[in-house]
Amino acid sequence: MYFLFEYPSSRDKKESEESPFIEERIVCPRCHSTKIIEDVDTGELVCSECGLVITKGLFLEDKDWRAFDTEEFMERARAGAPVTPTRPAYGLDTQISFSKGISQKSIQALRRTKKHVRSRKEKNVMPALFKIRAIAEQLDLPTHTVEDAAKLYRMASSAGLVKGRSMDAMVAAVIYAACRRTEVPRSLGEIASFFNLTEKEVGRSFRFLFRKLGTRIPPPKSEVYVPRICSKLKLPQSIATRAIKILKIAREVGATLGREPVGVAAAAVYLACQEAGIHRTQRELAQAASVTEVTVRNRYREFLEKVRPVLKEEDEKAAAAVVPDGASDQQK
Known part of the structure; x- marks a missing residue:
């Protein structure tokens, strides 16, 4: 041809x-x-x-x-939306809308037919996918994180793990898992609050889901929460850099073992503020990190006991390594 x-x-x-x-x-x-x-x-x-x-x-x-x-260009373009797990039928279904020359009765009949031919599997995941997209928009999550959450929910639905369980708790669990897998700093408490659930409820669904799926979810790193906390409190970059150094030492001395990463990050930022003479209360840090004041206070006390001595020693070594120009000339 x-x-x-x-x-x-x-x-x-x-x-x-x-x-x-x-x-x-x-x-x-x-x-x-x-x-x-x-x-x-x-x-x-x-x-x-x-x-x-x-x-x-x-x-x-x-x-x-x-x-x-x-x-x-828009009139003549024939390309559709990209394939994505966040949409029903992965975005490949047909949208039936009103058009000239077609009666409203015919349109409604076509839409009824579309509902009948849609698979039961897609019907079951549709409400959850809509909720994932809605909450992800409020949490300002990137596209790849939203798609990962939708993919995880589809896996759970295919394995029959969502039947008889709270949809909100399961959606919150996959969003939290996707944030951890893609290293997006969102805490369990922050996500749970959007569903009016407790951390315990979401955590229970999270553990059940991924124990059954056998999917490994990497533990969150405290460092990924530091920029977000500093941004909320409008702190300078120097505080974020110092907090990350504090976290590095805390990990070396074992001060982060068994501790909630976001709470540890909040305590590190608080300690960095104290050293720099920047006034921020423990309540402000707790609100920025979506944790309790008690968590920030306890982690801060542990840092004073285990981390600060090592940090002070490293600072002294770094200061001694810097030789003034005048002193170097005298030695010569």
């Missing part, structure tokens, strides 16, 4: 510089003709004037139409 295309003229080429939707011009290298024949079966481009085969075995991925403004 052959198609004859007359590619853009010089005027079209000039306009193409102004619009991103105009296709590039193809010219025959022998006779400079713009009348090119495309054989869609073999993928060849042939000049209709001199017969030169310009390309062999080329399958074009470009559009077979042109548009000269945004409105025309």
Whole structure:
């Protein structure tokens, strides 16, 4: 099968510089003709004037139409939404809307038919997928994290693990798991609050879900929470850098074992603020990290006992290693 295309003229080429939707011009290298024949079966481009085969075995991925403004581009575009686990049927289902020439009764009949042919499996996950997208938007989660949460929920549904259980608790569990897998700093308490659930309820569903699935969820790192806490409290970058150093030492001396990562991060930021003379209360740190004041206070006391002596020793070594210019000249 052959198609004859007359590619853009010089005027079209000039306009193409102004619009991103105009296709590039193809010219025959022998006779400079713009009348090119495309054989869609073999993928060849042939000049209709001199017969030169310009390309062999080329399958074009470009559009077979042109548009000269945004409105025309949107009207003629035939590409659909990308495949994504966050949408029913992975975004491959058909959306039936009202149109001219079709009665409302016919539209409703088509929509009823669509509901009947949709699989039971998709019907079961649809409410959860809608809730995942809604909560993820409020939590300001990136796209790859939302898709991972939807994928985990689909896995749980296929394994029959969501039947007879609270949908909110299961959705909260997969969102928390996705945040941990993609290293997005969101605490269990922060996610649970959006569902009006307790941390205990979400934690129970989380442990049940991934024990049954056999999926390994890496433990969260305290460091990933530091930038978010500092951002909420409008603290300088130097505090975040210092807090991360404190956490590194805390891990070395075993002060983080068995402790909630976000609470440890809040205590590290609080200690960094104390050292820098920046006034922030333990209540402010607790609110920024979505933990209790008691958690911040207890972790801070542990840091004073185990971390601060080591931190002070390292600071003294670093200061001794810096030799003033005058002192180095005297030694010479």
